[in-house]
């Protein structure tokens with residue numbers, strides 16, 4: 220046991236006496252031989268899956284700490300992630316199958332009973348209606364690869380997860396233009412336009428830290444959002460009618476093309492179909508968009524010119540939804556955002572969009588050579 224100096228002893232005594240004097244509860248002394256381990260793991264409180272350590276004291280997780288080696292959170296879990304440790308021991312956490320009784324209440328049943336009853340029901344559905352009658356719905360988690368395989372094995376293509384309620388429009392819209400979903404070089408951006416994303420509320424800690432650096436370096440931040448979000452406080456807030464992002468982005472593309480301020484060299488080198496786009500975009504003028512957005516035409520012109528001036532370090536953030544992703548026109552809004560990014564020629568540029576190289580993981584039936592050995596030896 221470490222020896223206390225007289226000075227340390229007096230300090231501790233002073234604190235304890237002070238606490239007693241004002242009636243503060245005393246923190247119980249931790250057992251001297253507490254077994255404390257830090258177990259590297261992933262936070263499962265959202266799909267960002269930040270790298271964390273579970274701090275296990277005497278066999279019980281007491282808190283999580285960020286893993287500084289993880290690229291998503293750089294060692295900093297968010298508030299929701301920090302709450303994960305208490306969710307683990309929440310008395311209301313479901314740990315066993317439940318079945319609704321005749322009185323409408325839920326009662327625990329054994330795993331054997333659950334597997335038997337659900338299996339019988341599934342067989343009955345397949346027999347009477349065909350396997351496509353099954354929809355497997357879940358929140359995406361680390362088991363989703365298996366549940367998708369299971370759904371396919373059952374004979375149904377209907378697996379519904381997080382994507383359908385969140386990022387499907389963005390992924391499909393951006394992939395239609397770029398062939399893949401790009402991410403943003405937040406740290407070096409000079410003009411950042413966020414259609415509907417609240418980066419400060421819809422967490423990804425490393426992106427917030429990177430945009431904070433860009434802001435400190437003078438980046439212009441413009442937020443299109445019907446409400447004044449936390450991010451709107453970091454720059455200029457432009458209130459927009461719900462579902463108006465598509466009209467706004469088409470009008471920006473219209474200005475870039477009609478004023479000839481798009482990145483001609485980049486478009487010529489990398490794009491197909493520019494002539495058709497230029498023809499089709501003519502009717503979507505800044506004046507036309509006013510009815511859908513409530514944003515004055517002159518404001519759109521001013522923003523489009525600023526965006527072109529800062530390009531290629533100008534970005535329309537794909538965000539989570541690619542713009543107003545949860546509306547009927549969400550896919551087209553995502554595609555319009557991708558087109559504006561392409562007109563700015565920012566793909567691969569510092570402060571623009573970037574495509575990450577794919578890791579060759581193979582498939583479940585066809586893993587890359589050595590994958591099993593590596594997994595076994597990796598600890």
Ligand code: SF4
Pocket residue numbers: 262263264265266267268269292295296297298299300301422423424
């Ligand atoms: S962003 Fe927060 S909740 Fe999501 S994985 Fe990271 S720490 Fe967990």
